Amino acid sequence: MDYRILQDLASKEGGKIVYLILDGLGGLRMGEARGTELQVARTPNLDKLVSQSVCGLLDPIWPGITPGSGPAHLAIFGYDPLEFVVGRGVLAALGVDFKLTEKDVAARVNFCTVGSDGKVADRRAGRIPTEENRRLCTKLRDGVSLPTEFFLEPVKEHRAVLVLRGEGLGGELADTDPQQEGFPPLEPRALDPQSRKTAEIVGDFLQQAKRILQDEPKANMLLLRGFARYNRFPTMEERYKLHSLAIANYPMYRGLARLVGMDVWPEVGDLKDEFRILAENFSQYDFFFVHIKKTDSLGEDGNFSAKVKAIEEVDKLIPQVLDLGPEVIVVTADHSTPSRLKSHSWHPVPVLLFSPNCRVDEVKSFDEISCIRGGLGRLPAVALITLALAHARRLKKYGA
Amino acid sequence: MDYRILQDLASKEGGKIVYLILDGLGGLRMGEARGTELQVARTPNLDKLVSQSVCGLLDPIWPGITPGSGPAHLAIFGYDPLEFVVGRGVLAALGVDFKLTEKDVAARVNFCTVGSDGKVADRRAGRIPTEENRRLCTKLRDGVSLPTEFFLEPVKEHRAVLVLRGEGLGGELADTDPQQEGFPPLEPRALDPQSRKTAEIVGDFLQQAKRILQDEPKANMLLLRGFARYNRFPTMEERYKLHSLAIANYPMYRGLARLVGMDVWPEVGDLKDEFRILAENFSQYDFFFVHIKKTDSLGEDGNFSAKVKAIEEVDKLIPQVLDLGPEVIVVTADHSTPSRLKSHSWHPVPVLLFSPNCRVDEVKSFDEISCIRGGLGRLPAVALITLALAHARRLKKYGA
Numbered sequence: 001m002d003y004r005i006l007q008d009l010a011s012k013e014g015g016k017i018v019y020l021i022l023d024g025l026g027g028l029r030m031g032e033a034r035g036t037e038l039q040v041a042r043t044p045n046l047d048k049l050v051s052q053s054v055c056g057l058l059d060p061i062w063p064g065i066t067p068g069s070g071p072a073h074l075a076i077f078g079y080d081p082l083e084f085v086v087g088r089g090v091l092a093a094l095g096v097d098f099k100l101t102e103k104d105v106a107a108r109v110n111f112c113t114v115g116s117d118g119k120v121a122d123r124r125a126g127r128i129p130t131e132e133n134r135r136l137c138t139k140l141r142d143g144v145s146l147p148t149e150f151f152l153e154p155v156k157e158h159r160a161v162l163v164l165r166g167e168g169l170g171g172e173l174a175d176t177d178p179q180q181e182g183f184p185p186l187e188p189r190a191l192d193p194q195s196r197k198t199a200e201i202v203g204d205f206l207q208q209a210k211r212i213l214q215d216e217p218k219a220n221m222l223l224l225r226g227f228a229r230y231n232r233f234p235t236m237e238e239r240y241k242l243h244s245l246a247i248a249n250y251p252m253y254r255g256l257a258r259l260v261g262m263d264v265w266p267e268v269g270d271l272k273d274e275f276r277i278l279a280e281n282f283s284q285y286d287f288f289f290v291h292i293k294k295t296d297s298l299g300e301d302g303n304f305s306a307k308v309k310a311i312e313e314v315d316k317l318i319p320q321v322l323d324l325g326p327e328v329i330v331v332t333a334d335h336s337t338p339s340r341l342k343s344h345s346w347h348p349v350p351v352l353l354f355s356p357n358c359r360v361d362e363v364k365s366f367d368e369i370s371c372i373r374g375g376l377g378r379l380p381a382v383a384l385i386t387l388a389l390a391h392a393r394r395l396k397k398y399g400a
Numbered sequence: 401m402d403y404r405i406l407q408d409l410a411s412k413e414g415g416k417i418v419y420l421i422l423d424g425l426g427g428l429r430m431g432e433a434r435g436t437e438l439q440v441a442r443t444p445n446l447d448k449l450v451s452q453s454v455c456g457l458l459d460p461i462w463p464g465i466t467p468g469s470g471p472a473h474l475a476i477f478g479y480d481p482l483e484f485v486v487g488r489g490v491l492a493a494l495g496v497d498f499k500l501t502e503k504d505v506a507a508r509v510n511f512c513t514v515g516s517d518g519k520v521a522d523r524r525a526g527r528i529p530t531e532e533n534r535r536l537c538t539k540l541r542d543g544v545s546l547p548t549e550f551f552l553e554p555v556k557e558h559r560a561v562l563v564l565r566g567e568g569l570g571g572e573l574a575d576t577d578p579q580q581e582g583f584p585p586l587e588p589r590a591l592d593p594q595s596r597k598t599a600e601i602v603g604d605f606l607q608q609a610k611r612i613l614q615d616e617p618k619a620n621m622l623l624l625r626g627f628a629r630y631n632r633f634p635t636m637e638e639r640y641k642l643h644s645l646a647i648a649n650y651p652m653y654r655g656l657a658r659l660v661g662m663d664v665w666p667e668v669g670d671l672k673d674e675f676r677i678l679a680e681n682f683s684q685y686d687f688f689f690v691h692i693k694k695t696d697s698l699g700e701d702g703n704f705s706a707k708v709k710a711i712e713e714v715d716k717l718i719p720q721v722l723d724l725g726p727e728v729i730v731v732t733a734d735h736s737t738p739s740r741l742k743s744h745s746w747h748p749v750p751v752l753l754f755s756p757n758c759r760v761d762e763v764k765s766f767d768e769i770s771c772i773r774g775g776l777g778r779l780p781a782v783a784l785i786t787l788a789l790a791h792a793r794r795l796k797k798y799g800a
Contacts, residue, residue, distance in 0.1 A: 001462045377778030386464030390746040399468035400488050
């Protein structure tokens with residue numbers, strides 16, 4: 001489906017849409033548990049919501065494909081992740097609130113430790129404190145001189161972002177990270193002719209960086225990966241006529257939201273703050289993306305019972321969203337992160353769409369097993385946005 | 401899926417297929433009702449059919465997209481409605497049984513009232529009676545002289561259709577309808593170079609029409625919109641080797657059937673006549689499109705209980721179809737028209753495919769809620785034709 005047809009169908013008027021995205025929500029049964037994390041969690045409010053909703057399962061990318069956070073979020077915002085590709089470097093830059101331009105190539109940076117044999121001894125430089133990272137970024141910014149503008153921004157612990165800005169810089173470069181310790185860092189290498197100039201500048205940068213960092217006890221070198229050029233995507237306002245606000249605790253999700261043109265709430269505290277910010281800004285926007293990170297982090301940790309608790313915490317806040325009276329509430333995930341697998345997985349994610357305009361189905365419990373019997377069936381995640389728009393009465397008829 | 405591969409797979413031999421299309425069948429629960437229109441209706445014959453069928457839900461266009469009648473019907477005939485686009489003018493011409501040729505450009509016409517200030521005072525000329533419309537069309541046909549052949553056909557009340565016939569006429573013209581009262585009619589304007597000649601002829605037509613209508617009390621001018629060239633689509637015979645008959649009470653559906661090359665039964669009385677005509681012509685065709693309009697009209701009226709009755713009337717006639725012994729009976733809708741919304745909607749439509757060759761599923765009741773648990777799951781409506789062909793044993797194996 002070519003979503004450009006929505007430009008003719010979407011209306012500026014209509015109800016409000018709230019997306020509650022419980023990152024990595026989808027789970028699996030584990031050990032002695034009676035079901036998945038979501039089945040085990042006590043969720044009286046979600047169960048109540050289900051009785052006025054239509055449910056289903058969503059495939060973030062395609063059945064069997066495990067998505068990263070970038071493509072998984074693009075999909076639920078209606079951007080086909082096989083068409084709208086976001087490089088890792090771009091994602092990292094967006095994640096530190098860096099305002100990318102269309103002249104930029106970004107890469108993820110790891111400070112690392114290289115031994116006297118020239119081989120990587122620690123790919124994460126002993127996870128240096130963020131403070132140390134900041135000092136090193138400043139030192140490199142001051143010390144390095146390049147023929148083109150560049151930015152080096154600390155992220156967290158040993159991670160940073162490098163951005164090169166210039167006309168005609170290609171972004172197709174191989175990683176310099178050898179991925180394993182005991183191997184020397186790789187030379188930057190262009191993967192297409194347009195990226196040769198970028199590779200040269202990166203080589204220059206790394207040589208100077210090596211010299212400047214040589215006396216650092218831990219972080220004496222940089223590894224670069226995920227090089228990518230920034231391409232501007234059409235915004236959700238342009239595609240769907242939705243004025244949108246993102247409320248997210250982690251920079252990367254704010255960056256993803258910025259990529260599709262959402263306004264982004266700058267500072268969020270804990271889960272309760274997210275819901276408070278939603279309430280305070282409710283009159284100002286059409287669409288709200290509320291991102292809840294904990295479900296994913298605890299899944300990645302393999303902490304089944306803590307993930308159950310995280311789900312229960314969200315459940316307690318659901319009435320606050322209902323009280324705002326949105327036309328559409330969507331509760332779903334970007335992807336599954338089963339505690340049993342300690343990683344993202346390919347399993348489809350449960351989705352609940354609450355709206356006075358929905359065709360309520362027979363699903364009684366919001367979970368991965370029940371939802372397939374819901375009225376939505378199994379759908380690609382990119383279809384979620386058209387369903388949300390339709391239920392908010394924001395789409396005109398196609399054809400006569 | 402590119403349906404051109406069916407040309408190699410489809411066989412001239414095989415069983416007969418009957419499509420019973422209950423227009424706008426899909427509904428929603430409303431008020432005190434215990435379910436949707438289809439759930440509330442007593443349908444013993446459909447329920448019996450279900451026990452020998454495979455069921456599912458169909459998305460006419462895409463989840464969340466509300467279809468017009470044109471695209472919705474094209475989809476169930478297997479014509480991707482995003483690829484096979486029918487202009488509004490063409491649809492209107494089909495709707496009055498006008499036989500379009502590939503030299504034709506058609507537009508929708510509104511008789512309107514223009515005040516002495518030259519501005520549109522009533523876009524519908526007080527909804528003049530159809531009789532008046534007929535008189536005015538004749539008057540204009542007699543009075544206007546154009547360098548090309550033209551046709552002006554009354555539709556209903558203030559609505560008519562204009563068709564220009566000539567070599568090399570483009571159909572990309574802007575509407576002359578200003579859409580709002582208090583503005584003068586717009587000049588015809590070509591949107592591409594191929595349509596300049598058309599715009600000139602239309603301008604000429606409108607000038608003459610203005611003069612001819614100047615003393616009419618209400619309908620003293622015309623507004624044109626939805627200009628479209630007629631493009632011949634490949635027929636169902638060409639695509640599927642199906643010799644097909646359409647039995648429909650309303651001209652627009654006969655027109656849509658003609659668009660995909662079906663033979664069209666010219667005059668139909670009521671519902672019972674439709675089923676009688678089906679029986680009488682059963683030996684002559686491979687495929688039958690029986691269109692039932694009432695379910696849609698009553699949905700548009702918001703008349704829940706009358707829509708329920710309309711469904712029950714159809715149910716009573718089901719045994720007559722069974723008696724004919726077709727290899728495949730499909731009962732479905734082109735789109736949903738819930739009485740609660742009084743309009744077409746985006747909700748998927750229930751489908752039942754009865755055939756001795758189907759894999760009978762667990763669905764016990766033919767309705768919008770149960771069908772999602774059927775063996776077809778949720779499918780795009782364009783997939784219906786290949787399922788029907790397969791169950792009628794009309795498709796050869798793809799590849800070896």
